[in-house]
Amino acid sequence: MTEASAPAGGGMGGMSVNATALVGSGGGWRQQLVGTAIAVVLGLVVGALLILLSSALSEEGFDPRLPFTAYGALLEGSLGSIRGIGNTLNATTPLILTGLSVAFAFRAGLFNIGAGGQFYVGAFVAAVVGAWIGLPFPLLLLLALFMGFIGGGAWGFIPGALKAWRGAHEVVVTIMLNSIAALGLNLLASTWFKDPAASFPRTPDVHPEAVLPILVEGTKMHAGIIVALIAAVVVWFVLFKSTLGFEIRTTGANPNAARYAGIRPAFITVLTMSIAGGLAGLAGAVEILGITKNYPAEYNSTYGFDGIAVALLGRVHPFGVVGAALLFGILRSGAGAMQRATNIPIDIIFIVQGSIILFVAAEPFLRKSFRSRRRKTPHAAAPAGSAA
Amino acid sequence: MTQSAAQPPGGAEPVAPTPARLPPALAMRSITKQFPGVLANDHIDLDVRPGEIHALLGENGAGKSTLMNILYGLVQPDEGEVLIDDEVVRITGPANAIARGIGMVHQHFMLVPVFTVTENIVLGDETMANPVVLDTKKADGQIRALAAQFGFQIDPGARVGDLSVGIQQRVEILKALYRGARILILDEPTAVLTPQETVEIFAVLRRLAAEGTSIVFISHKLYEVLAIADRITVIRRGRVVGEADPKTATEEDLAEMMVGREVSLTVEKGPATPGNVVLAVDGLTVADDRRSVVVQDCSFEVRAGEILGIAGVAGNGQAELVEAIVGLRRAASGSTDLAGTDVTNHSVRELTERGLAYIPGDRQRFGLVLSYPVDDNLILTDYYKQPYSRFGVLNERAISARAEELIPAFDIRTPSATVSASTLSGGNQQKVIVAREFSRDVTLLVADQPTRGLDVGSIEFIHKQIVAKRDAGAAVLLVSAELDEIMELSDRIAVMYRGRLVATLDAAGAEKERVGLIMATGQAGGPDEESAA
Amino acid sequence: MSAVTAAVPKGRVRISRGWAITLGVTLGLLALLVVLGYGPAIVDLVEWFIEFLLTRPYIILGFAVPIAYGALCGLMNERSGVVNVGIEGMILSSAFTGFLVAAYLHPVIGDVPAALVGVLVAVLTSMLLSALHAWLSITVMADQIISGTVINIIAIGATAYFNQLLISTSDVTGAPTMQGLGLPEGLADVPIIGPLLNAVFGQGPIQTSLIFAVIFMQFMLFRSRWGLRTRAVGEHPKAADTVGINVIRTRYRNVILGGAFAGLAGAYLTLESVGSFQDQMTAGVGFIALAALIFGRYTPFGALGAALLFGGARTLGQAVQIDAPPGQIGEWIASWPAQIFGMFPYILTIVVLAGVVGKAIPPAADGIPYDKEAN
Numbered sequence A: 001m002t003e004a005s006a007p008a009g010g011g012m013g014g015m016s017v018n019a020t021a022l023v024g025s026g027g028g029w030r031q032q033l034v035g036t037a038i039a040v041v042l043g044l045v046v047g048a049l050l051i052l053l054s055s056a057l058s059e060e061g062f063d064p065r066l067p068f069t070a071y072g073a074l075l076e077g078s079l080g081s082i083r084g085i086g087n088t089l090n091a092t093t094p095l096i097l098t099g100l101s102v103a104f105a106f107r108a109g110l111f112n113i114g115a116g117g118q119f120y121v122g123a124f125v126a127a128v129v130g131a132w133i134g135l136p137f138p139l140l141l142l143l144a145l146f147m148g149f150i151g152g153g154a155w156g157f158i159p160g161a162l163k164a165w166r167g168a169h170e171v172v173v174t175i176m177l178n179s180i181a182a183l184g185l186n187l188l189a190s191t192w193f194k195d196p197a198a199s200f201p202r203t204p205d206v207h208p209e210a211v212l213p214i215l216v217e218g219t220k221m222h223a224g225i226i227v228a229l230i231a232a233v234v235v236w237f238v239l240f241k242s243t244l245g246f247e248i249r250t251t252g253a254n255p256n257a258a259r260y261a262g263i264r265p266a267f268i269t270v271l272t273m274s275i276a277g278g279l280a281g282l283a284g285a286v287e288i289l290g291i292t293k294n295y296p297a298e299y300n301s302t303y304g305f306d307g308i309a310v311a312l313l314g315r316v317h318p319f320g321v322v323g324a325a326l327l328f329g330i331l332r333s334g335a336g337a338m339q340r341a342t343n344i345p346i347d348i349i350f351i352v353q354g355s356i357i358l359f360v361a362a363e364p365f366l367r368k369s370f371r372s373r374r375r376k377t378p379h380a381a382a383p384a385g386s387a388a
Numbered sequence B: 001m002t003q004s005a006a007q008p009p010g011g012a013e014p015v016a017p018t019p020a021r022l023p024p025a026l027a028m029r030s031i032t033k034q035f036p037g038v039l040a041n042d043h044i045d046l047d048v049r050p051g052e053i054h055a056l057l058g059e060n061g062a063g064k065s066t067l068m069n070i071l072y073g074l075v076q077p078d079e080g081e082v083l084i085d086d087e088v089v090r091i092t093g094p095a096n097a098i099a100r101g102i103g104m105v106h107q108h109f110m111l112v113p114v115f116t117v118t119e120n121i122v123l124g125d126e127t128m129a130n131p132v133v134l135d136t137k138k139a140d141g142q143i144r145a146l147a148a149q150f151g152f153q154i155d156p157g158a159r160v161g162d163l164s165v166g167i168q169q170r171v172e173i174l175k176a177l178y179r180g181a182r183i184l185i186l187d188e189p190t191a192v193l194t195p196q197e198t199v200e201i202f203a204v205l206r207r208l209a210a211e212g213t214s215i216v217f218i219s220h221k222l223y224e225v226l227a228i229a230d231r232i233t234v235i236r237r238g239r240v241v242g243e244a245d246p247k248t249a250t251e252e253d254l255a256e257m258m259v260g261r262e263v264s265l266t267v268e269k270g271p272a273t274p275g276n277v278v279l280a281v282d283g284l285t286v287a288d289d290r291r292s293v294v295v296q297d298c299s300f301e302v303r304a305g306e307i308l309g310i311a312g313v314a315g316n317g318q319a320e321l322v323e324a325i326v327g328l329r330r331a332a333s334g335s336t337d338l339a340g341t342d343v344t345n346h347s348v349r350e351l352t353e354r355g356l357a358y359i360p361g362d363r364q365r366f367g368l369v370l371s372y373p374v375d376d377n378l379i380l381t382d383y384y385k386q387p388y389s390r391f392g393v394l395n396e397r398a399i400s401a402r403a404e405e406l407i408p409a410f411d412i413r414t415p416s417a418t419v420s421a422s423t424l425s426g427g428n429q430q431k432v433i434v435a436r437e438f439s440r441d442v443t444l445l446v447a448d449q450p451t452r453g454l455d456v457g458s459i460e461f462i463h464k465q466i467v468a469k470r471d472a473g474a475a476v477l478l479v480s481a482e483l484d485e486i487m488e489l490s491d492r493i494a495v496m497y498r499g500r501l502v503a504t505l506d507a508a509g510a511e512k513e514r515v516g517l518i519m520a521t522g523q524a525g526g527p528d529e530e531s532a533a
Numbered sequence C: 001m002s003a004v005t006a007a008v009p010k011g012r013v014r015i016s017r018g019w020a021i022t023l024g025v026t027l028g029l030l031a032l033l034v035v036l037g038y039g040p041a042i043v044d045l046v047e048w049f050i051e052f053l054l055t056r057p058y059i060i061l062g063f064a065v066p067i068a069y070g071a072l073c074g075l076m077n078e079r080s081g082v083v084n085v086g087i088e089g090m091i092l093s094s095a096f097t098g099f100l101v102a103a104y105l106h107p108v109i110g111d112v113p114a115a116l117v118g119v120l121v122a123v124l125t126s127m128l129l130s131a132l133h134a135w136l137s138i139t140v141m142a143d144q145i146i147s148g149t150v151i152n153i154i155a156i157g158a159t160a161y162f163n164q165l166l167i168s169t170s171d172v173t174g175a176p177t178m179q180g181l182g183l184p185e186g187l188a189d190v191p192i193i194g195p196l197l198n199a200v201f202g203q204g205p206i207q208t209s210l211i212f213a214v215i216f217m218q219f220m221l222f223r224s225r226w227g228l229r230t231r232a233v234g235e236h237p238k239a240a241d242t243v244g245i246n247v248i249r250t251r252y253r254n255v256i257l258g259g260a261f262a263g264l265a266g267a268y269l270t271l272e273s274v275g276s277f278q279d280q281m282t283a284g285v286g287f288i289a290l291a292a293l294i295f296g297r298y299t300p301f302g303a304l305g306a307a308l309l310f311g312g313a314r315t316l317g318q319a320v321q322i323d324a325p326p327g328q329i330g331e332w333i334a335s336w337p338a339q340i341f342g343m344f345p346y347i348l349t350i351v352v353l354a355g356v357v358g359k360a361i362p363p364a365a366d367g368i369p370y371d372k373e374a375n
Helices: A019-023 A029-057 A066-079 A082-107 A115-132 A139-166 A170-190 A224-241 A243-253 A255-260 A265-292 A303-313 A318-342 A348-374 B064-071 B094-099 B117-122 B136-149 B165-178 B195-210 B222-228 B251-259 B318-326 B348-353 B363-367 B374-378 B396-409 B426-438 B456-471 B483-489 B512-521 C017-055 C057-080 C087-109 C111-139 C144-168 C193-201 C205-223 C225-235 C237-242 C247-273 C285-295 C300-322 C327-334 C338-353
Strands: B026-035 B038-048 B053-057 B079-084 B087-089 B102-105 B183-187 B214-219 B231-236 B239-244 B277-287 B293-303 B307-311 B331-338 B356-359 B444-448 B475-480 B492-497 B500-506
Touching: A029 A066, A029 A303, A029 A318, A029 A348, A029 C144, A066 A082, A066 A318, A082 A115, A082 A224, A082 A243, A082 A265, A082 A303, A082 A318, A115 A139, A115 A170, A115 A265, A115 A303, A139 A170, A139 A265, A139 C338, A170 C285, A170 C338, A224 A243, A224 A265, A224 A318, A243 A255, A243 A265, A255 A265, A255 B363, A265 A303, A303 A318, A303 A348, A303 C144, A318 A348, A348 C111, A348 C144, B026 B064, B038 B053, B038 B064, B038 B079, B038 B214, B038 B239, B053 B064, B053 B195, B053 B222, B064 B102, B064 B183, B064 B214, B094 B102, B102 B165, B117 B136, B117 B165, B136 B165, B165 B183, B165 B195, B195 B214, B195 B222, B214 B222, B222 B251, B231 B251, B239 B251, B277 B318, B277 B475, B293 B318, B293 B331, B293 B475, B293 B500, B307 B456, B307 B483, B318 B331, B318 B444, B318 B475, B348 B356, B356 B363, B356 B426, B363 B426, B374 B396, B374 B426, B396 B426, B426 B456, B444 B456, B456 B475, B456 B483, B475 B483, B483 B512, B492 B512, B500 B512, C017 C057, C017 C300, C017 C327, C057 C087, C057 C193, C057 C205, C057 C225, C057 C247, C057 C285, C057 C300, C087 C111, C087 C144, C087 C247, C087 C285, C111 C144, C111 C247, C193 C205, C205 C225, C205 C247, C205 C300, C225 C237, C225 C247, C237 C247, C247 C285, C285 C300, C285 C338, C300 C327, C300 C338
Parallel strands: B053 B214, B053 B231, B102 B183, B183 B214, B307 B475, B307 B492, B356 B444, B444 B475
Antiparallel strands: B026 B038, B026 B079, B079 B087, B231 B239, B277 B293, B277 B331, B492 B500
């Protein structure tokens, strides 16, 4: 078996992600939690400022309490009722899975911006399997979920292979594949897989045996959340307790040392991207089998992209991802209620999301400058050794 | 290996230093600099006369580079002052230093490989045809003239990345001279030069000094310092421990000043008792990352119980040779045999399972995962084996137990087994690697620059470990750019030049100058008129 | 650094096996088709294609404009050693703000002034976002890909939000689009040269200025002092530092100035190409711009060439829909669904990145934050 020396300089050199830089070498997880919480608060503040701005521009006149009303409505809508909680968990589920997808890839030093395209592919495959194959429940459901994972995995395999064997950087390749997936699946859903009876181009509804069961009567909360939580535990176990996880993390931390340790970086790259793709594909499958029940040709979802924000906010750790996904799930499911109550466009939550990530990214720097300012005061606790 | 400073290399006549009553061109008084955790400079005094070559001698980490960085404005001192021509000055940055006539040639060249010689030299002080456009032709001419003034030729349009290390260094010196440097700082200038190139650069330096340039020569190489300097200042742990006169001082004197105790410059080593051939390399040809052939048809053997040292100036293919043997780089042709089995281009893991121990030349690149804790680093190559891993799951208790064993056994100074390896000093990081590699059943030990950048204590420790492995029956392949290390440890010496093994000799009768000459010329048959430039 | 054989000469494209194989396969296919009797169909197709090339340069160049300007933005970043994947977000934001300002102003101060102010605002928007990226990448030393992604996320959200708030719900009609001065009578009809002149000079000002911007940047990058220092900072910042060049300031300045190019790309989309704004209308053009930069070996001329290639692929798709090529093969191509043509640029980008057509080596210090204290 040959050890190929790493391809030199192909693609965008220097664009490799340092997973450890994301996780942060400074401070334990408690310190990171504080930092994350501050970032979230700051992001919400940005949102509040924008709300105030929109209030100032509106015809009703300036209402300084509008941010509170708005956030109140958001919380009320997302957590104030069983139905709301159901919707929140439904929104959280795909975010957990795409967040896991991106975080998993990050650990190997790979940037999976392609979670969106993998999501679509997984969704489509699940829709087709669920609509065309006849099997009893729960077999059909499990098969559709599984095939969704496989479909996404195949779509993740491509950039993994291109990176491992041609040195093509996965950032641009996956973005291109996102568009190719959207266009290609659009084509398929409008032609060969089209439901002839439907009013707009889409695949036929999946059989009832493939639908994710509702967990709580009277809500739309479906069993996808269980799938997502199981996935989070599995990913945690694989990453931190298994030999494979050791190999993945080592590859991400120092690919050269990994090679010396006998790990084959090409293999890890391809495997990691495939698994990451599978997780995103599973997210798509869950969405189809739990919510839409078919694949619309013009399907447009931001869950893939949001997975990046969730992974970063969750500090690239499976349990952090769950927490971050819940936060964004709350934002997302409550946004509709907020818009109804206050007329504020739901797109504001994307701004909040982006700002939170901004503050997370800037956090080590802010912490350092904050600390150096505090050192001037006599009773500041000076930690031993330098900061991160 | 002691040698008296019998004759300055190059055979040039020593230039008489300027009389002591002239005011110093450069004086640094009471310079102090504190970094987090270490007092790099502790009230250091230094003065350099015009036209003097003043050597600054000290171990790695003694504070020499910091002092010079302060002089060059890269770092600001906490206390103390700098005087140029008896006037106190504040050097705010490199641009300021250059304006005051201070030039610095760094140990790691500050040259842009894709730029031409001219572009590198004029960068920052460009010759302009008009406020926007460069005047390359004029600059070319100026540089040619400048080089000629100091007796050497240079092609201004050559791409620096293609030039040899010796020529690159001259480009660096020209860079300083182009800006009118009167005080020239050279940081470990001979670290990457062959003995022949060292002779040449010493001639250039003497010429510069004769024209009145003051030169500060930082080094830890005793023999050279005695050969070139007019005065020597020795620094240890951030303090000046004394001055030495090269006319009277010996290497032992200097070494003692540098480390503060009697240091034996030779390692205790009994004779070798070579057994069977363990490593047989035949016709190995290897290409580098840019697809040029850097190892050409190399063949050699290493037997159990002997140390074969491969000498050669860095950059002649040794790194790639080692990587190919170890399995980290593809060999284009040829074969590698380990204990009779062909392992050419086989995986690293297969080799380590067959008893390979590898100390990589770049420890932070191949040897350690800096962000991992010490215990994970200690099992980095064994993680997949029982007991560290069972059915694909890691066994953390076994890993901790292993660390508890190895840390005291190899004297690794670390607060605990779970701190990240990045917090350890260079010497301790190397000990982690040694602990991991040596605690295997070693048939073949490949050590590439095993003591680069380490303090004297760690160097001694590792040399002892290597000899112990040899005596336990391992075959040892030692690759080092430090000729002294090769001469000390090897039982047989091979010389690598431009990708070929050009000579193999027994260490017992070998003379350092002869080996150095072979390293520089590639001619094994004896001295030759042709010198490699 | 090896003392052995010479390294790859500067700037040379390595003619790889990839090219040879691609060429060989293509020729082989053609030969096969001729043998099978499709000769005349091929001739028809080629004729149609030549006609296409001669009459549509202005469309090709039109599609290439945002890509090429985006690539110039990327050039300023990457050559200085900063990776920028946020070009997409910058172009989108600029497209929006330029549109917003011009749409509100044009009933007040007239079409042309409003459009010009819009362009100015667009440029300033991207420069501001570039400043944010610069701060995150250079001072905070956050991962540069994350910084760019943050900008993309915020841009998508903010443009949609403010679009909803300020435009869709108000009675803004649309922004003026800028027209060029137009060519003198009959000049556009001159064979071969005419369409080319029309493409460059007959369209709006941003499109016209592209070719000059590219020539200017090519010259500046390789012949000027600024270019030398910029490249030094991107290849070996420590070396630049030691000769007194301020690495941080150079990087900040270049990144922010590079934003101006992204601003022009955005302004082109809404103020020259179409007079309206749609959510996410950039559709990946910022990423294609990055691919064009890599394909063009990090040089302005190369990036323009790549942009033209990508623009050409897209135009081809449209042309086939509008004016079907004749002949058997032509008709078959015309029957391909629209989505296939839509995919062309993306597939082409992947092919480029897979190194089928040679690898480009980025500046050595690209993506690595400069830490003065580090040794």
